[in-house]
Amino acid sequence: MENPNETFRLIAKTVSGLESVLAAELEELGAQNIEMLTRAVAFDSDQKLMYQANYCLRTALRILKPIVQFTAKDEDGLYDQVSKLHWHTYFSIEQTFAIDAVVSGKYFNHSQYTALRVKDAIVDQFRDRFGARPSVDIANPDFRLGVHISNDQVSLLLDSSGDSLHKRGYRTMVDKAPINEVLAAGLILLSGWKADSHFVDAMCGSGTIPIEAAMYAMNIPAAYFRDRFGFMSWPDFDEKLWHQIKSDANDAIRDFDFEIIGSDRSAKAIDIARDNVRKAHLHKDIKLFRKPMEQMIPPTGGGILLINPPYGERLEEENLVALYQLIGDSLKKHFKGYQAWVISSDLQAIKMIGLKPSSKLIVYNGPLECRFMRFDVFEGSYKEKKARDNRN
Ligand SMILES: C[S@@+](CC[C@H](N)C(=O)[O-])C[C@H]1O[C@@H](n2cnc3c(N)ncnc32)[C@H](O)[C@@H]1O
Numbered sequence: 001m002e003n004p005n006e007t008f009r010l011i012a013k014t015v016s017g018l019e020s021v022l023a024a025e026l027e028e029l030g031a032q033n034i035e036m037l038t039r040a041v042a043f044d045s046d047q048k049l050m051y052q053a054n055y056c057l058r059t060a061l062r063i064l065k066p067i068v069q070f071t072a073k074d075e076d077g078l079y080d081q082v083s084k085l086h087w088h089t090y091f092s093i094e095q096t097f098a099i100d101a102v103v104s105g106k107y108f109n110h111s112q113y114t115a116l117r118v119k120d121a122i123v124d125q126f127r128d129r130f131g132a133r134p135s136v137d138i139a140n141p142d143f144r145l146g147v148h149i150s151n152d153q154v155s156l157l158l159d160s161s162g163d164s165l166h167k168r169g170y171r172t173m174v175d176k177a178p179i180n181e182v183l184a185a186g187l188i189l190l191s192g193w194k195a196d197s198h199f200v201d202a203m204c205g206s207g208t209i210p211i212e213a214a215m216y217a218m219n220i221p222a223a224y225f226r227d228r229f230g231f232m233s234w235p236d237f238d239e240k241l242w243h244q245i246k247s248d249a250n251d252a253i254r255d256f257d258f259e260i261i262g263s264d265r266s267a268k269a270i271d272i273a274r275d276n277v278r279k280a281h282l283h284k285d286i287k288l289f290r291k292p293m294e295q296m297i298p299p300t301g302g303g304i305l306l307i308n309p310p311y312g313e314r315l316e317e318e319n320l321v322a323l324y325q326l327i328g329d330s331l332k333k334h335f336k337g338y339q340a341w342v343i344s345s346d347l348q349a350i351k352m353i354g355l356k357p358s359s360k361l362i363v364y365n366g367p368l369e370c371r372f373m374r375f376d377v378f379e380g381s382y383k384e385k386k387a388r389d390n391r392n
Contacts, residue, residue: 010045011037011157012053012060017363017372018186022059025189029056047238051245054161054229058185058212058222061164064146064157071152073107075117078154082121090158093130095233096137097122098144100159105151118147118156142233162230169225170280174206175269179308179343183365184212185222187372190361191304191341197258198303200338202293202330204262207273207286209306214282217256221249225280259299260285265292293330302337311346311370324352331355331377340375347371 014022019036026034031043053063072078101115108114123133144159166182195217201209270290277286331340344350345368359374
């Protein structure tokens with residue numbers, strides 16, 4: 001495959017709504033020619049940046065390397081084109097592999113059948129050349145190949161991440177409706193918090209948001225707790241370069257002087273959060289309390305409150321109207337001087353908060369279109385704040 005100095009295009013996939021923060025993260029890593037796409041960001045890379053992207057990016061789900069593009073209008077045409085690549089230069093018979101196909105447009109309708117035909121082309125080539133074939137392992141393959149088809153445009157992409165990057169390696173247990181780690185990190189970045197004030201999640205469930213906040217504040221690389229990546233199985237894996245990148249990134253870990261707090265009314269949730277916080281080695285940096293939000297008194301000095309309250313199908317048993325009223329009451333009573341951010345798919349319930357949002361963003365939590373809203377909780381009334389602002 002590539003030599004270490006070769007540059008090539010990479011595509012970082014993400015959650016819908018996080019493209020801008022992913023692009024900003026890439027800029028910070030020094031990436032060039034950054035281009036925002038739908039649920040993805042493309043950029044120029046070399047091997048070093050590809051390793052850094054996998055290790056450091058908080059809002060990428062996978063880093064893909066396109067290897068070839070061609071046209072095909074049916075499965076046989078696809079089979080022929082895939083057969084043209086020399087697959088033993090990408091992985092060996094002893095390694096397992098998997099194909100992820102995403103198809104749209106009028107020519108290909110079944111992603112599974114498409115993946116099967118690509119697999120056949122690869123397996124047949126190995127068998128013809130070597131008299132033996134590599135095995136497929138859907139769950140935990142050494143080598144993952146992406147097949148993206150839009151109408152007759154086919155792209156084959158090597159998956160340098162392997163398992164999705166939201167699998168950080170610190171979260172082994174979850175309570176109800178846990179938020180995806182990539183989305184949690186993305187919300188923190190979207191909020192604009194610069195790790196220069198307190199951070200509170202008063203509905204922390206399994207603790208994902210406070211853990212991602214602490215990792216961001218302390219500059220702990222997103223994949224600090226992961227030990228496997230797809231590129232490690234590639235023939236050109238440069239172990240020395242990889243260790244260098246990890247050690248450079250780890251040297252930049254720093255202390256954080258403000259408080260990071262997670263609380264939840266559920267004892268089970270707090271037990272799970274405690275476990276996850278410990279696995280992330282953050283038990284000295286995150287304070288956890290079992291408390292309903294209405295009793296949660298945040299540290300003085302102001303900061304960010306970021307909550308992921310119940311909504312949507314997964315938690316339909318809740319009385320959402322009363323709950324969102326209670327969120328609004330708690331904000332007004334206890335969170336003066338805080339900037340509160342709430343993610344929810346339930347527009348009616350959000351209205352019950354009874355405060356005017358100063359910013360509204362759209363993000364997706366899985367299939368659910370959500371609003372991510374900011375409420376500024378001022379000292380005194382909104383009217384008094386406006387009058388103060390006008391005087392200054
Ligand atoms: C969608 S879950 C949060 C998931 C969390 N972000 C995670 O990653 O695991 C909503 C959480 O709100 C908590 N909750 C509901 N009502 C609450 C209240 N009045 N005070 C505090 N927590 C509450 C629930 O116990 C639940 O853990």
